[in-house]
Amino acid sequence: MFSGTIPAAASPADGVQYLELRNALAARIAAGEWRPGDRLPSERALQVSGQAARGTIREGLAQLEAEGLIYRKDRSGWYVSPAPIVYDPTRWEGFISYVEAQGRAPATETLDAMAIAADAFLAGVFGREAGAPLNLIRRRRYVDDRPVLVEYIVVDVALAPDLLRFSFDQSLTGILKSHYGLAVTRNKVEMQPCALTGREAEALGIKPGLPGLNVVRTSYDAQGRVVEFDREYWRHDAVKISVEARVR
Amino acid sequence: MFSGTIPAAASPADGVQYLELRNALAARIAAGEWRPGDRLPSERALQVSGQAARGTIREGLAQLEAEGLIYRKDRSGWYVSPAPIVYDPTRWEGFISYVEAQGRAPATETLDAMAIAADAFLAGVFGREAGAPLNLIRRRRYVDDRPVLVEYIVVDVALAPDLLRFSFDQSLTGILKSHYGLAVTRNKVEMQPCALTGREAEALGIKPGLPGLNVVRTSYDAQGRVVEFDREYWRHDAVKISVEARVR
DNA sequence: TCCCCTTACTGGTCTGGACCAGATCAAGAC
DNA sequence: GTCTTGATCTGGTCCAGACCAGTAAGGGGA
Numbered sequence: 001m002f003s004g005t006i007p008a009a010a011s012p013a014d015g016v017q018y019l020e021l022r023n024a025l026a027a028r029i030a031a032g033e034w035r036p037g038d039r040l041p042s043e044r045a046l047q048v049s050g051q052a053a054r055g056t057i058r059e060g061l062a063q064l065e066a067e068g069l070i071y072r073k074d075r076s077g078w079y080v081s082p083a084p085i086v087y088d089p090t091r092w093e094g095f096i097s098y099v100e101a102q103g104r105a106p107a108t109e110t111l112d113a114m115a116i117a118a119d120a121f122l123a124g125v126f127g128r129e130a131g132a133p134l135n136l137i138r139r140r141r142y143v144d145d146r147p148v149l150v151e152y153i154v155v156d157v158a159l160a161p162d163l164l165r166f167s168f169d170q171s172l173t174g175i176l177k178s179h180y181g182l183a184v185t186r187n188k189v190e191m192q193p194c195a196l197t198g199r200e201a202e203a204l205g206i207k208p209g210l211p212g213l214n215v216v217r218t219s220y221d222a223q224g225r226v227v228e229f230d231r232e233y234w235r236h237d238a239v240k241i242s243v244e245a246r247v248r
Numbered sequence: 249m250f251s252g253t254i255p256a257a258a259s260p261a262d263g264v265q266y267l268e269l270r271n272a273l274a275a276r277i278a279a280g281e282w283r284p285g286d287r288l289p290s291e292r293a294l295q296v297s298g299q300a301a302r303g304t305i306r307e308g309l310a311q312l313e314a315e316g317l318i319y320r321k322d323r324s325g326w327y328v329s330p331a332p333i334v335y336d337p338t339r340w341e342g343f344i345s346y347v348e349a350q351g352r353a354p355a356t357e358t359l360d361a362m363a364i365a366a367d368a369f370l371a372g373v374f375g376r377e378a379g380a381p382l383n384l385i386r387r388r389r390y391v392d393d394r395p396v397l398v399e400y401i402v403v404d405v406a407l408a409p410d411l412l413r414f415s416f417d418q419s420l421t422g423i424l425k426s427h428y429g430l431a432v433t434r435n436k437v438e439m440q441p442c443a444l445t446g447r448e449a450e451a452l453g454i455k456p457g458l459p460g461l462n463v464v465r466t467s468y469d470a471q472g473r474v475v476e477f478d479r480e481y482w483r484h485d486a487v488k489i490s491v492e493a494r495v496r
Numbered sequence: 497t498c499c500c501c502t503t504a505c506t507g508g509t510c511t512g513g514a515c516c517a518g519a520t521c522a523a524g525a526c
Numbered sequence: 527g528t529c530t531t532g533a534t535c536t537g538g539t540c541c542a543g544a545c546c547a548g549t550a551a552g553g554g555g556a
Contacts, residue, residue, distance in 0.1 A: 016509075019456065042536060053511045055303070058537090063457045066314075067443040075518045075537045084440070089491050090338070191489035192332070193441055193461065195315040207538080208267065209311045211441065211459060241439035243337050243491055264539075290506060301541045306507090323507045323548040455508080 017052050021060035024050075029069060029080055036082040040070065043078075066211065068237030074207060084240040085143060089189035089217065091244075094173045099143055107142040110168040111150070111203065115157070125218060126156050126226050133157040137168050140203055148238035150203040154229040172228075182227045184219040191215050191241065200233040211236040265300055269308035272298075277317060277328055284330040288318065291326075314459065316485030322455060332488040333391055337437035337465065339492075342421045347391055355390040358416040359398070359451065363405070373466060374404050374474045381405040385416050388451055396486035398451040402477040420476075430475045432467040439463050439489065448481040459484040 025040070034040065041049070046057045061078055064070045070078050085099060099106035118132040126132065137153045153172060155163055160180045168175075176182040196204060196212035215232040273288070282288065289297070294305045309326055312318045320326050333347060347354035366380040374380065385401040401420060403411055408428045416423075424430040444452060444460035463480040 018509080022457075044536085053513090055512090056510060059509085063443065066457065066459050068441060072537075073519090075535090076520080077536065187492070189489075189491040191439075191491070193316060193459065193484045195311065209270075209314065211314050213441065236441045241437075241489070243437040243439075244435070266539080292506080301543095303542090304540060307539085320507075321549090323505090324550080325506065 018056050018059035018063065021046070021050055021052065021057065022063045025060065025064060026069060034080045036080050038080050039076075040078040040080070065237075071235070071237055072207065074205065081237045082144060082146070084238055085148070086240050086242050088242050088244065089187060089191070089215070094171045095141055096171055104143050105145070107145070108169050109140045109142070110137065111140055112136070112138040113164050113168060115164065116154075122154060122229070125154075125229050128156070128158075135160070135163050137172070139168060143238065146238075147204050147235075149232050149234040150200055151230055151232040156226065159225065159227065176227060182221055184227055185222045186220040188218040188220075189215065190217075193236065194233070196233055196235075204233075204235060206235070213239055213241075266304050266307035266311065269294070269298055269300065269305065270311045273308065273312060274317060282328045284328050286328050287324075288326040288328070313485075319483070319485055320455065322453065329485045330392060330394070332486055333396070334488050334490050336490050336492065337435060337439075337463070342419045343389055344419055352391050353393070355393070356417050357388045357390070358385065359388055360384070360386040361412050361416060363412065364402075370402060370477070373402075373477050376404070376406075383408070383411050385420070387416060391486065394486075395452050395483075397480050397482045398448055399478055399480040404474065407473065407475065424475060430469055432475055433470045434468040436466040436468075437463065438465075441484065442481070444481055444483075452481075452483060454483070461487055461489075 028034065040046075040061075043054055043057050043061070047054050050057065061070065061072075065072065065078075068081055068084070071081050072078050085102060085104065087098075095108070096106045114136055116134050116136045118126060118128055118130055118134050120130055122134060123130040123132060126134070135155045135157055137155070139151050139153070140147055141149050141151065155176070157163070159182060160176060163175070163180075166175050166179075173184070192214050194212050194214040195209050196206060197208045200212070201208040201210065213234040213236050215230075215234065217228075217230045217232070218226060219228040219230070221227050276282065288294075288309075291302055291305050291309070295302050298305065309318065309320075313320065313326075316329055316332070318326050319329050333350060333352065335346075343356065344354045362384055364382050364384045366374065366376055366378055366382050368378055370382060371378045371380060374382070383403045383405055385403070386398065387401070388395055388398050390396065403424070405411070407430060408424060411423070411428075414423050414427075421432070440462050442460050442462040443457050444454060445456045448460070449456040449458065461482040461484050463478075463482065465476075465478045465480070466474060467476040467478070469475050
């Protein structure tokens with residue numbers, strides 16, 4: 001009646017067609033009929049083999065997508081999701097070493113890097129006046145050639161002058177540490193399921209409205225200064241949160 | 249071009265009807281036309297005012313649901329979601345004090361409490377042999393009369409003999425501390441978006457397959473013993489994760 | 497006043513079509 | 527060999543219906 005294993009038990013289906021399709025496909029994926037990255041049969045092919053209307057087929061597929069078992073590539077097909085990256089926000093040593101330690105291939109691409117002026121919100125975050133000069137970097141990060149997140153990083157120009165001369169396709173944490181002597185000693189992280197829309201959906205190449213995970217991290221150094229303010233939008237099926245910490 | 253505010257910008261809609269409906273409803277919710285807990289107009293009423301097929305209306309509503317702005321009560325209607333509870337897994341003092349501190353009304357209901365034998369997985373968690381006696385407690389927890397999570401708690405009988413004589417409609421942490429001298433000093437927490445199905449969906453009174461958040465927590469005392477193993481299934485729109493911790 | 501039963505209403509599921517835009521790939525042109 | 531072109535396949539969106547099961551509210555009876 002209670003299993004300790006991580007994935008929840010499949011639903012009973014109760015004669016609901018789309019849940020039966022969901023269970024059938026989930027079973028075939030679990031049996032290894034398709035491997036991570038493989039494409040499922042097309043919706044119309046599933047229609048023929050399953051004897052259901054296409055809308056019903058799509059309901060079942062959307063179900064599996066919400067569970068993170070499969071994902072879609074626009075107008076290309078449905079694919080089996082790779083295993084998620086395990087993410088410990090209290091242990092952040094940087095995306096690259098993190099992903100590599102899990103035997104996956106990370107990559108980073110800088111989309112934008114520019115100077116901005118602090119709005120009211122960012123002024124509050126950095127403890128500066130509105131209009132203070134900041135740097136904004138927008139990056140896209142990949143695991144095994146699949147884009148998994150876009151992030152907006154804001155850094156205080158006063159702590160890292162002339163930051164924009166660097167390339168950000170590598171570790172930003174490394175740049176801040178080696179060139180500016182900025183070391184993170186404390187993180188504040190907030191996470192919330194969200195929908196990926198607009199620019200984020202576009203940057204990840206997904207249909208607007210798909211679920212995602214919004215991670216907002218504020219990093220402080222030993223003097224309590226804000227070293228980095230970072231907002232990340234993850235594909236919801238690409239990440240699993242794991243936290244280990246002492247109780248306070 | 250970059251706002252620090254927490255919710256992501258709405259999608260541009262691009263002439264897509266269901267996204268336009270989503271934006272229109274989101275704007276009316278943001279404007280306060282409906283308050284948290286209020287019921288939206290019925291799908292058929294929206295159909296008349298919006299001149300679209302019911303399937304299109306439902307697509308737009310499902311969109312808002314995925315974003316956590318609204319939720320559904322089976323065959324009753326669509327309702328505006330209340331603000332989520334902020335949850336810090338490293339700071340867990342117990343659900344009740346936690347929710348009250350945020351000005352909300354918590355409640356707990358025990359669904360089951362029974363003796364079980366450890367399977368292979370649980371034996372590994374507790375560092376005992378398979379078949380070792382454990383206690384399993386299943387509870388449902390509410391915020392402002394709305395069920396927000398179901399949880400399965402496993403406690404080692406060796407650490408807390410005769411635990412089942414207590415009522416669990418109050419703080420379990422308190423019982424373990426005051427009657428057995430068990431204090432949690434370290435937590436390990438894993439979180440992953442999931443779909444709520446079967447028993448979990450039933451216990452929360454929601455449609456099977458809706459998104460949720462699966463939280464698995466292992467609590468240790470100062471001697472490194474497993475005090476509590478806890479698996480929670482949250483409504484995805486009822487919780488927001490916030491972690492604050494030193495970097496290690 | 498209270499309870500029960502009827503009834504209208506609500507979302508849940510499903511059908512079987514339609515047209516579109518982008519992805520894909522093979523055949524042909526250079 | 528490389529590039530272009532076109533046909534085909536894919537999912538994305540939308541329509542207009544249908545029937546079902548559970549909710550909720552109102553009316554009638556005790």
